[in-house]
Amino acid sequence: xxxxxxxxxxxxxxxxxxxxxxxxxxxxxxxxxxxxxxxxxxxxxxxxxxxxxxxxxxxxxxxxxxxxxxxxxxxxxxxxxxxxxxxxxxxxxxxxxxxxxxxxxxxxxxxxxxxxxxxxxxxxxxxxxxxxxxxxxxxxxxxxxxxxxxxxxxxxxxxxxxxxxxxxxxxxxxxxxxxxxxxxxxxxxxxxxxxxxxxxxxxxxxxxxxxxxxxxxxxxxxxxxxxxxxxxxxxxxxxxxxxxxxxxxxxxxxxxxxxxxxxxxxxxxxxxxxxxxxxxxxxxxxxxxxxxxxxxxxxxxxxxxxxxxxxxxxxxxxxxxxxxxxxxxxxxxxxxxxxxxxxxxxxxxxxxxxxxxxxxxxxxxxxxxxxxxxxxxxxxxxxxxxxxxxxxxxxxxxxxxxxxxxxxxxxxxxxxxxxxxxxxxxxxxxxxxxxxxxxxxxxxxxxxxxxxxxxxxxxxxxxxxxxxxxxxxxxxxxxxxxxxxxxxxxxxxxxxxxxxxxxxxxxxxxxxxxxxxxxxxxxxxxxxxxxxxxxxxxxxx
Amino acid sequence: xxxxxxxxxxxxxxxxxxxxxxxxxxxxxxxxxxxxxxxxxxxxxxxxxxxxxxxxxxxxxxxxxxxxxxxxxxxxxxxxxxxxxxxxxxxxxxxxxxxxxxxxxxxxxxxxxxxxxxxxxxxxxxxxxxxxxxxxxxxxxxxxxxxxxxxxxxxxxxxxxxxxxxxxxxxxxxxxxxxxxxxxxxxxxxxxxxxxxxxxxxxxxxxxxxxxxxxxxxxxxxxxxxxxxxxxxxxx
Amino acid sequence: xxxxxxxxxxxxxxxxxxxxxxxxxxxxxxxxxxxxxxxxxxxxxxxxxxxxxxxxxxxxxxxxxxxxxxxxxxxxxxxxxxxxxxxxxxxxxxxxxxxxxxxxxxxxxxxx
Numbered sequence: 062x063x064x065x066x067x068x069x070x071x072x073x074x075x076x077x078x079x080x081x082x083x084x085x086x087x088x089x090x091x092x093x094x095x096x097x098x099x100x101x102x103x104x105x106x107x108x109x110x111x112x113x114x115x116x117x118x119x120x121x122x123x124x125x126x127x128x129x130x131x132x133x134x135x136x137x138x139x140x141x142x143x144x145x146x147x148x149x150x151x152x153x154x155x156x157x158x159x160x161x162x163x164x165x166x167x168x169x170x171x172x173x174x175x176x177x178x179x180x181x182x183x184x185x186x187x188x189x190x191x192x193x194x195x196x197x198x199x200x201x202x203x204x205x206x207x208x209x210x211x212x213x214x215x216x217x218x219x220x221x222x223x224x225x226x227x228x229x230x231x232x233x234x235x236x237x238x239x240x241x242x243x244x245x246x247x248x249x250x251x252x253x254x255x256x257x258x259x260x261x262x263x264x265x266x267x268x269x270x271x272x273x274x275x276x277x278x279x280x281x282x283x284x285x286x287x288x289x290x291x292x293x294x295x296x297x298x299x300x301x302x303x304x305x306x307x308x309x310x311x312x313x314x315x316x317x318x319x320x321x322x323x324x325x326x327x328x329x330x331x332x333x334x335x336x337x338x339x340x341x342x343x344x345x346x347x348x349x350x351x352x353x354x355x356x357x358x359x360x361x362x363x364x365x366x367x368x369x370x371x372x373x374x375x376x377x378x379x380x381x382x383x384x385x386x387x388x389x390x391x392x393x394x395x396x397x398x399x400x401x402x403x404x405x406x407x408x409x410x411x412x413x414x415x416x417x418x419x420x421x422x423x424x425x426x427x428x429x430x431x432x433x434x435x436x437x438x439x440x441x442x443x444x445x446x447x448x449x450x451x452x453x454x455x456x457x458x459x460x461x462x463x464x465x466x467x468x469x470x471x472x473x474x475x476x477x478x479x480x481x482x483x484x485x486x487x488x489x490x491x492x493x494x495x496x497x498x499x500x501x502x503x504x505x506x507x508x509x510x511x512x513x514x515x516x517x518x519x520x521x522x523x524x525x526x527x528x529x530x531x532x533x534x535x536x537x538x539x540x541x542x543x544x545x546x547x548x549x550x551x552x553x554x555x556x557x558x559x560x561x562x563x564x565x566x567x568x569x570x571x572x573x574x575x576x577x578x579x580x581x582x583x584x585x586x587x588x589x590x591x592x593x594x595x596x597x598x599x600x601x602x
Numbered sequence: 603x604x605x606x607x608x609x610x611x612x613x614x615x616x617x618x619x620x621x622x623x624x625x626x627x628x629x630x631x632x633x634x635x636x637x638x639x640x641x642x643x644x645x646x647x648x649x650x651x652x653x654x655x656x657x658x659x660x661x662x663x664x665x666x667x668x669x670x671x672x673x674x675x676x677x678x679x680x681x682x683x684x685x686x687x688x689x690x691x692x693x694x695x696x697x698x699x700x701x702x703x704x705x706x707x708x709x710x711x712x713x714x715x716x717x718x719x720x721x722x723x724x725x726x727x728x729x730x731x732x733x734x735x736x737x738x739x740x741x742x743x744x745x746x747x748x749x750x751x752x753x754x755x756x757x758x759x760x761x762x763x764x765x766x767x768x769x770x771x772x773x774x775x776x777x778x779x780x781x782x783x784x785x786x787x788x789x790x791x792x793x794x795x796x797x798x799x800x801x802x803x804x805x806x807x808x809x810x811x812x813x814x815x816x817x818x819x820x821x822x823x824x825x826x827x828x829x830x831x832x833x834x835x836x837x838x
Numbered sequence: 839x840x841x842x843x844x845x846x847x848x849x850x851x852x853x854x855x856x857x858x859x860x861x862x863x864x865x866x867x868x869x870x871x872x873x874x875x876x877x878x879x880x881x882x883x884x885x886x887x888x889x890x891x892x893x894x895x896x897x898x899x900x901x902x903x904x905x906x907x908x909x910x911x912x913x914x915x916x917x918x919x920x921x922x923x924x925x926x927x928x929x930x931x932x933x934x935x936x937x938x939x940x941x942x943x944x945x946x947x948x949x950x
Contacts, residue, residue, distance in 0.1 A: 169621040171631045237638045244916065245631040246621075271638055272927045275646035283653075283775070291748035292771035294653060299747070300664075300765035300947045305656055308935045309649050359930055363938065375938040582623075630914075637917055641924035648928040655932055656939050660946040674877065681873050689866040692857075692907045699856045761947065819907045823900045829873075830892040834880040 067557025069476050073573040088173035089576055094159035095474070096180050097150060102543070104146040104187065109536065111139035116498075116529040124516040132515035133200035134216065140203030141194075145225050146187050148455060149232055149317060152324035153239070153270075154183070156466050157263045159474060161239060163567035163574060164257045166248025166583040171241040179234040186228030193217035193224060202513060204314070207295035207306040211287040222285040229278045232320075236270030239263050248566070250585030257565055257589055258347050262327025265351035269316045269323075269358065277313035280306065304369055311362035319358040321455060322422075323351055325462025326393055329418050332469050333397050335563040336412035337404030340590040343396035350389035357386040367438050376435060383433035390426055394419060409561075410484030414465030417492050421457025425450055428503065443513075446506025452499045464491070464542060471546060472560045476573040477553030483545040490538030497531025564590050617807045629809050636813040640820045643783075647824055650776050654831065657772070661765045667756050668769030669835035671745065673727070677833035680723050681825060687716035688822045691791075695815045698808035703801055706811065710795035713818065714788050724781055731770075747771045773832055780828060783821050790814055855912040865906045872899045 074091045077083065084092060114135040118126045127135070158176065162169050170176050193199055199221045201210040210218050243264050247256070284306070286292050293299040295306045334341040341347065363371060363379040397419055406412065428450040431437045441447065472478055501524040506512075510521050517525065559568040564587075570579050615625055622628040658665045694709035734752070735744035744752045747770050753763030794810050797803070803811055876895050884891050905911040910921065939946075 167621065171621075172635060173621065175635075233642050237635060237642070240638055241631050241635045244634060245627060268923075271642045272645055272923065275642045276649045276931065279646050279649035283649075286775065292775060293747050293767050294657075294771055297947065298764065299767045300657070300661060300761070301768060302656070302946055304938070305653065305935075308938065309652065312649075312931055312935075359927060360934065363934070371938045372941040372943075374941040375934075378934075378937055577620075633913070634916065634920070637920045641920050644924040644928055645931070648931055651928070652932050652935055656935060659936070659939060674880075678873065678877055681876075682870060685866060685869045685873065688869075688903060688907050689862055692862045693859060696857065696859055696862070765947075816908055819903050822907075823903050826899045826903070827893075827896050830876050830880070830896055834877065834892065 067555045067560070069555045070571040070573070070575070072575060073476065073571060074576045075476075075573055077576060086177075088169070088177055090158050090162055090170050090173065090176055091474075091574065091576075093173075093176050093180055094155050094157075097154035097158060097183070100180070100184060100187065101147055101151055101155065104142055105539075107191075108139055108142035108147055109539070111135050111142065112532065113536070115139055116532045118515060119517070119525045120522075120529050122517050122519045122522050122525075127515070129515045130200060133202075133513070134194075134198035136513055137199045137202050138194050141190065141199060141221065141225065143455075144203055144317070144321075145228055146183075146190070148321040148459060150183060150235070151321075151459070151463050152328065152466060153235055153263060153266055153320075154180075154231075156259075156328065156463075156470060157239065157266075157324060158235075160470065160567055161242060161260060161263060162246070163473075163570065163578055164260050164565060165243065165246060165251050166566050166579065166585065167242065167246035168577050168579075170238045171246055172238050175234050176238055179231045179238070182234070183228055183231035186224045186226070186231060189224030189227060190221050191224075193221035204310065205281065205284055205306075206310075207284065207287075207303045208297065211284055211295055219285045219288050222281045226278050226281050226285070229274045229281075232270050233274045233278075236267035236274075239267040240271065243267075248583050248585055251566075252585075254345060254348070255585055255588050256348075257327075258330035258341065258344065258351075259324075259327040261348040261351050262323045262330070265355040266320050266323045268352075269320050269355050273313040273316040273320075273359065276309060277317075280309040280313075304366065304371055307366050307369060308363065308371075311365045312359070315362040315365065316355070316358045318451070318454070319354055321459050323354060325418070325459040325466075326351070326390075328462040328466035328469070329397060329415050330393075331563075331565070332411045332415050332465055333400050334590045334592065335469075335561055336407045336409060336415070337400050338407070338592055339400060339404045340592050341396065342399035342402075343392075344589065347393055347396050350392045353389040354386065357382065357389070361386050361433075364433050364438075367435055368442050380433055380435050384430070387426060387430065387433075390422075394423060394426075409468075410481060410488055411465045411469035411561075413485065413488040414461045414468070417488065417495075418458055418461040418465065421453050421461065421495070425453030425457055428453065441506060443511055444506035445502040445510045445512055448512050449499045449502035449506060452502070457495055457499070461491070464488070467542070467546065469561070470567075471549070472556030473567055473572045473574070475550050475553070476556055476571075477549045478556045478560060479545050479549040479553055483541060487538055487541040487545075490534055490541065492538075494531050494533070494535030494538045498528050498535055499531070501525070501528045501531075564592060615807065625807060629807075629812075632809045632813055633816075636816045640816060643820060647776075647779065650772070650779065651827070651831075654772050654776070657765075657768050658835070661762075661768065664758070664762050664765040665769050666836035667758050667762070668766045668773070669833060671756055672773070672833045674833040676723060676727060677829050680720050681829045683716050683720050683723075684822050684825050687713045687720070688819050690716065691815045691818045695808070695811050698798070698803045698811045699805055701805050703798060703803065706798040706803060706808075707795050710791050710798065710811075714791050714795070717784055717788055717791075717818075721781060721784055724777065728774075745770050746774070776828055776832065780821065780824050783824070787814070787818055787821060791818070855909070857906065857909065857912065861906060865902050869899055869902060872902075 074089055084096065087093060114127070115132070118124065118132050118135070120126070124132065158170070194217070197217045199218060200216045201214050201218060205218070205222070243256075243260060283292070283294055287294060287296070293301055295301045295303050297303065330341060330347055361379055361383045363376060364383045367376050367380075428446070432441055432447060432450060468479065468484055505521055505524050508521065510517050556572050558571050560572075561568075566583055566585070567574075569583065618625055619628060622631070690709045690712040694706050694713065697703075697705035697709060731745040735741050735746045735750045741750040741752055743755045744750045745755060747767035751767050751770070753766065756763070756766050758766055791814055794814050798811065872895055876892065879891050879895065904921065910917055
């Protein structure tokens with residue numbers, strides 16, 4: 062660690078200009094990452110507002126806080142925004158965009174203009190969907206099941222469907238950009254097996270984005286067309302099958318959950334090795350397991366459909382495949398744990414989020430096994446058990462990783478340090494709030510409380526009130542990082558190139574980095590996470 | 603100032619973007635990018651092909667009856683037209699690779715011409731099916747799925763008459779999406795042709811011609827499958 | 839000592855392999871013939887193999903376009919991996935959906 066106080070570099074990617082044009086016409090992947098960061102934070106706030114509506118209604122068992130119709134629109138708005146406009150883009154479009162060229166020693170992504178285009182497409186899709194939500198709402202659930210969505214729903218289905226369709230192309234273009242960048246733009250010496258695991262995770266994610274998203278795109282387009290032009294694919298009156306919609310929808314939407322979790326797992330791999338001061342255990346297993354999750358994740362979708370009326374023999378096949386997909390995730394968890402064994406753990410905020418992730422993802426993942434089993438799924442499906450399961454993975458897993466990553470790379474992105482004490486306090490609030498919100502939901506689901514109902518039997522009220530209390534605490538837990546991280550941009554102490562003494566090419570350049578990322582093209586001679594040797598000489602501005 | 607595209611570039615080639623180290627790297631990245639885009643298009647159309655497969659396997663009679671109502675001779679000729687446009691597109695790329703600028707323009711315009719013939723024929727085909735559905739009733743011969751669909755035109759009654767609407771929904775959706783891809787492609791080809799006319803492409807740099815070519819050939823491939831699957835169900 | 843670059847070799851054309859127009863015309867003619875075959879085989883009844891025959895012809899045509907018009911034959915292996923992945927995942931979509939429909943012991947609609 063250098064003994065002089067760190068200083069901001071005189072020139073970096075943010076010093077070149079702050080006017081609207083320099084942001085809205087930028088092709089710099091770092092600025093585009095920040096554009097996404099602002100957009101998805103806004104979307105997260107909106108999705109949280111809808112969550113607050115849901116939890117507020119569920120404080121009382123008789124649904125007296127709002128009409129059933131309003132409640133349907135609340136949980137649908139929460140799901141649509143959180144899935145399509147927050148979780149899917151979150152880590153790839155913010156941290157991925159910012160870091161991937163830095164991590165592989167490139168000057169930018171392969172297609173900088175397409176990168177900017179993908180942000181505009183995201184904004185347009187978001188605007189269309191928000192318009193639908195604000196001018197009448199959507200009440201079909203984020204899953205758009207037919208024939209309700211195609212024939213009976215009176216809400217703004219077409220507009221929301223088109224908004225999501227458009228946003229899907231943002232995701233596809235991001236994935237395309239990452240795939241080409243990782244194949245073609247690595248610095249000399251950066252072989253595949255010297256790449257950071259964060260990059261491997263995004264490579265696997267990008268494959269899912271490119272191959273899966275188009276199927277939901279065409280499916281949701283068909284829903285819009287059925288409403289507008291009455292085509293009849295999913296209309297039983299004309300021989301259509303609503304279950305076909307579900308097959309096509311879940312072919313994407315199951316791999317989509319791996320789009321949401323793989324980048325977060327990549328973040329965990331980066332943080333766990335740095336804050337253990339130890340090379341990660343089983344690098345190639347973790348790298349390959351990312352690809353395995355991407356591939357096997359495409360084979361399991363009908364486990365969302367076991368009770369819909371699909372053929373039982375087919376359901377058996379999907380159930381068996383579902384058990385298979387748990388294996389690569391387990392491999393990662395074992396490897397992270399093995400990294401921690403006899404490690405010299407540094408308890409900074411990013412590492413706290415790593416521990417949150419590992420424990421909560423474990424619970425979320427294990428509860429998935431009950432759902433993947435045909436017998437137990439009959440009891441648990443469409444109950445709060447499912448809701449708790451996926452929130453443990455998405456919030457307890459993915460969002461914890463996102464927060465950890467934001468804190469870890471915040472000094473690199475902004476050049477400033479946040480106040481560590483606030484980080485620790487917030488992580489505690491998030492952890493406590495999260496568990497108080499969602500653990501009771503496992504119990505509620507087991508006891509039989511259905512999801513998406515605006516009323517429930519009185520005996521479930523205590524657990525529901527606990528859940529709402531937890532959600533309130535969780536909300537504060539999220540507001541604090543927003544505040545102190547923003548504050549640090551203006552008032553934080555300069556961080557210097559490598560405040561965490563981490564390995565990785567991104568830490569060899571200044572904080573913030575120059576526009577072209579590196580003053581000279583780096584030449585890579587070491588393997589990743591070479592924590593055995595002393596910290597590299599950091600590049601001065 | 604040397605003509606852009608006239609010879610292989612060091613870092614000084616005017617078309618070399620700042621984040622690439624060499625024209626070769628840039629070309630390989632662009633080509634890979636277009637192939638990855640085509641991969642997602644395969645899955646985009648794939649959803650429709652999967653829908654087609656499910657319903658054809660369940661309703662073979664309805665699909666056969668519906669298919670008999672499509673004019674396979676027109677489909678056959680249109681297939682040859684589109685394959686021809688792929689030939690002219692491939693020749694355009696070749697002309698760029700050997701440095702014959704004027705021929706690039708000629709072949710690209712021929713591609714657009716053939717593509718436009720294809721679209722014109724489709725417009726005519728669609729018109730035949732849609733016109734009876736317009737205005738006030740009776741909608742005799744209307745083949746657009748929905749309330750005005752005339753099942754008696756397809757010589758079917760009852761359930762099969764209802765199910766044949768799914769065939770026509772697929773016909774319009776699949777050929778419509780395909781036509782949309784051509785409608786998007788044609789202005790892009792014209793833009794590339796205009797740039798080629800100004801000497802923008804040569805042996806060292808003609809990547810835009812190559813990748814537009816890849817896109818156009820893919821659109822041709824989709825039609826290669828649509829023709830037998832829609833027009834040729836059941837012996838005629 | 840290697841042979842001097844011919845007009846189609848990579849050395850003479852730094853932008854990549856150049857395919858001779860003769861190949862393109864040959865592929866075009868083959869595609870036309872196969873289109874005629876597509877129509878002709880439709881006139882015969884191969885029983886349960888009708889669809890397989892039709893698809894076989896279409897796949898042959900598509901392969902010619904991919905290999906020659908789209909230069910896949912002269913492209914790096916990675917191109918083949920991308921094509922194979924796209925096809926593979928489409929097949930997965932189709933096949934696993936069909937495990938549902940082909941193992942249902944009841945017809946899709948009971949009529950109406």
